[in-house]
Amino acid sequence: MNEERREFIKKTSIGFLAGIGVSSGLFLNFLMEKTDASLWSDKTVAGTIRWGMLIDMRKCIDGCQKCVDACRLAHDVPDFGNSSRQIEWLKKSPYSEVFSTSGRDFISTERTKKSIPSLCNHCADPSCVRACPTQALFKRFDGIVALDYHRCTGCRACMASCPYDAISFNWSDPRPAIKTLNDSYPTREKGVVEKCNFCSERLLKGKLPACVDACPEKTLTFGDLNDPKSAIRQLLEKNQTMQRKPELGTLPSVFYII
Amino acid sequence: MKITQRDIVIGLLVLAALVAIGVFWLTVKTEKIVSPTAKVTTIDSTACIAPTEYMRSHHMKILNEWRNTGARDRRPYVTADGKKFQKSLDTCLGCHGSNTYFCISCHQYANAKPTCWNCHLSPLDKPQ
Amino acid sequence: MIENALKGNRPYWIWMTLLLLLIVSGISAYSQQLRLGLSVTGLGDALWGLSIMQFTFMASAAASTLLVVLPLSLHDYKPFGKIVVIAQFLGASASAIALLSLCIDMGKPQLILDLLRYATPYSPYSWAFFLLIGYFLINLVTGWATLGAERKGVPAPTWILPLIYLSIPWAITLPVVTGFVYASFPANHWIASLLALRLLASAYASGTALLLLITFIMKRAAGFDVGREVTDKLVMLLTYAATFTFVLVGVECFASLCGKGLLLQYKNLMVSLTWSSLLLGIASLAVFHVPAWKNSFRHLTAASLGVVLSIFAEKGAALLYLSKGGVVAYTPTMTELSMVLGVLALGTLFLTILLKAVLAVKRAG
Ligand code: SF4
Ligand code: SF4
Secondary structure, X not given: OOHHHHHHHHHHHHHHHHHHHHHHHHHHHHHOOOOOOHHHHOOOOOOOOOEEEEEXXXXXXXXXXXXXXXXXXXXXXOOOOOOOOOOOOXXXXXXXXXXXXXXXXXXXXXXXXXXXXXXXXXXXXOHHHHHOOOOOEEEOOOOOEEEOOOOOOOOOHHHHHOOOXXXXXXXXXXXXXXXXXXXXXXXXXXXXXXXXXXXXXXXXXXXXXXXXXXXXXXXXXXXXXXXXXXXXXXXXXXXXXXOOOHHHXXXXXXXXXX | OOOOHHHHHHHHHHHHHHHHHHHHHHHHOOXXXXXXXXXXXXXXXXXXXXXXXXXXXXXXXXXXXXXXXXXXXXXXXXXXXXXXXXXXXXXXXXXXXXXXXXXXXXXXXXXXXXXXXXXXXOOOOOOO | OHHHHHOOOHHHHHHHHHHHHXXXXXXXXXXXXXXXXXXXXXOOOOOOOHHHHXXXXXXXXXXXXXXXXXXXXXXXXXXXXHOHHHHHHHHHHHHHHHHHXXXXXXXXXXXXXXXXXXXXOOOHHXXXXXXXXXXXXXXXXXXXXXXXXXXXXXXXXXXXXXXXXXXXXXXXHHHHHHHHHHHOOHHHOOOOHHHHHXXXXXXXXXXXXXXXXXXXXXXXXXXXXXXXXXXXXXXXXXXXXXXXXXXXXXXXXXXXXXXOOXXXXXXXXXXXXXXHHHHHHHHHHHHHHOHHHHXXXXXHHHHXXXXXXXXXXXXXXXXXXXXXXXXXXXXXXXXXXXXXXXXXXXXXXXXXXXXXXXXXXXXHO
């Protein structure tokens, strides 16, 4: 390569970089006009509703499976038994799994012996939505992270990127594994993923989520996190609560009182 | 293969165009924020959404559109005469589901195999 | 030029029959998967397995075309003109294998077009899919045009120049984006940026090793010699890339040991995979540095194979992280293995046909 050419490449590259710099400065304003700047500052969700849930473990009865069963029935969730291919929207698991990154040294057994309900957190900054290559997973206007089964290609990128293991995959046809077929919600087919939808089909009819309704102890509180007067906000105000893996910045909408 | 200065300029221009397209793609895709309604909606199946003749030949077109947009577009389907319907298979089945063979008899005759019943419960599968 | 694939000696036909058999067994395994779902694989606790491993390996190996195209087109290093078409066809076939590996891993492959229709810039998976299709087309078209010109004895058409320049940044982006597919695992706290870098380095090492192997095979089987200078240069590039790769893998191992990271906690699988990959890699690397062995055809072949295997094993180790944390044991089933081998055979068949055309042109010229 000769001197002259080298010089030329250097100059054009500098010019090119400068061009990008200038144009991003110039264009940023009008191109990004529609974006709400507050979105970047504190990553809370725009819109006026953000559905959330609070799980009060002081009330939860150990061994009770009413919420889990209600969810299974309401959404035709198949039951593949205790295999590694089990499908779960809502499950109860030990403290060490639900809060796997929280400290466990010298913790009271009161806390650790109970199994804790866990479900999709309907994160305000959901990593699953970002990972999905077909936008089958998307964030709804009301904060619910919804899944369009019609569009899911079964690539499982979402499962790999959800830190809470909230998404399950249909490794085989789910129909034969459904105990009681219920026609209030469609089933899924083999090759798609599925997860909790915060009972959006029941919200549409003005009902509370099935698990919330099913709990005899009122362990679960459901409500609008953006409304300061809602019951869930009152509880959050008065109690010390936890989110799962807050250090990852996904901003879960499900809170726990342990 | 020898590079001339012209080639370099063209290459850089192409790169610049690609970057510009990328930036554009990223920014125009920011979603519009729709104000929510906490209104309770019920499935309305009291009337047909289009004349029988039209539905007979075009139902797959409408259903396919509902299938692609129903989950994320909250606006209802508006018929030619201004009636509004929720984009859901249940809107149809609310009425037609009472005839167990409504869908299947014709599909069988035409040897059409729609994928709807992979997930949605067909009137045949409904628990009695 | 394609018609040359129908002419060949006995070993050629044995080779083709073997590939066809593998393809047929792959197709039958795949039809079983279409019927029964992904339950025919060994997956379950592990989300992604052998086919995604192959995707990662091939997507990055494809990018190594860069190491031939760059010296030739930007630094005017003439000797590489001899193998540039081979490198481009290798790039095209490797991207085809990577794409097919993605497809056989999908739960609903009938929706493959939705990946194009609803593509989103936020998803690394989406990017990888696009880049692979683009890379496949670029390499196939430029390679074919160059070859056609060579056959007619005229210089390559000028319209392929922009495509070739485009392929350079493309080849750098491809392994990086593939790395981001895994770097965004939350178990890695979203910041495993070293992974992308590791993939980039290993891409050039494994791809060049493959290219070297192919030139050896062509020399043995068809008597087409690329010449001492090209081989030496390839070995040099391979040595650089492989050294860098294994330093990075070593860094990862060291960091895990020091930070009591995953490698130490999950002894069995991760440790054995990563360590054996590292040892194999270093052993192969040593061969390239010993002057006496550097000129031996046998030693070089063995060492290149060693690099390829070692890097494939390392891809496996990166995959076994679980998103909720921890590492999972995973044994592929026979069905899965047949599918993956079938895809590999299909890509190899494609490459063989292309290389047959290359040979015909080179011999005539
Ligand atoms: S919990 Fe997982 S599946 Fe639910 S929104 Fe968050 S990242 Fe997505
Ligand atoms: S499995 Fe389905 S929902 Fe999950 S990322 Fe892939 S396409 Fe999206």
